[in-house]
Amino acid sequence: MAHIAIIGAGAVGLSVAYRATQRGHSVTGIDRHPARCDGCLVGNAGLVVPSHFAQRPELDFGLVQAGLLMLCQTKHTLAGDARTAEQARALGLPAEALNAAETAARVPHVTMKIAGSVYFP
Numbered sequence: 001m002a003h004i005a006i007i008g009a010g011a012v013g014l015s016v017a018y019r020a021t022q023r024g025h026s027v028t029g030i031d032r033h034p035a036r037c038d039g040c041l042v043g044n045a046g047l048v049v050p051s052h053f054a055q056r057p058e059l060d061f062g063l064v065q066a067g068l069l070m071l072c073q074t075k076h077t078l079a080g081d082a083r084t085a086e087q088a089r090a091l092g093l094p095a096e097a098l099n100a101a102e103t104a105a106r107v108p109h110v111t112m113k114i115a116g117s118v119y120f121p
């Protein structure tokens with residue numbers, strides 16, 4: 001078994017460390033600012049988005065698959081996200097652009113003023 005040095009203790013480095021220790025290797029993690037914690041993970045919103053999600057039945061952590069609703073405050077962002085939805089559909093991923101009324105009918109508890117949304121089931 002090897003002793004592995006992993007430089008950068010963010011989500012990627014820690015995931016690699018986790019897998020490596022599972023396989024019996026020992027690991028030393030090295031981070032430039034371990035106390036400051038200024039990597040991407042600090043701002044991470046915790047979204048598990050469809051493009052990242054792989055079907056892993058062995059990982060049972062109580063995930064409820066209710067889809068993802070991207071709320072757009074302006075017509076400009078809605079137009080951009082609607083284009084993303086079109087591209088997703090072209091790749092076989094279901095995605096639906098909704099105007100404000102359609103969003104309210106689907107998800108009544110959204111209180112912020114929006115131009116619309118894109119729903120990924």
Ligand SMILES: Cc1cc2nc3c(=O)[nH]c(=O)nc-3n(C[C@H](O)[C@H](O)[C@H](O)COP(=O)(O)OP(=O)(O)OC[C@H]3O[C@@H](n4cnc5c(N)ncnc54)[C@H](O)[C@@H]3O)c2cc1C
Nearest residue numbers: 008009010011012013031032039040041043044045046047
């Ligand atoms: C505001 C924000 C919100 C986000 N929300 C989501 C989300 O909801 N869902 C989602 O899936 N993704 C989200 N992301 C993206 C996700 O957080 C990142 O893709 C992921 O955390 C990147 O992990 P990483 O390990 O590659 O990088 P980081 O978490 O940035 O870790 C890199 C680490 O390497 C260290 N490092 C860098 N250079 C060196 C060096 N030379 N020597 C030693 N150490 C070094 C840094 O200090 C840092 O700790 C978000 C990102 C941001 C910024």
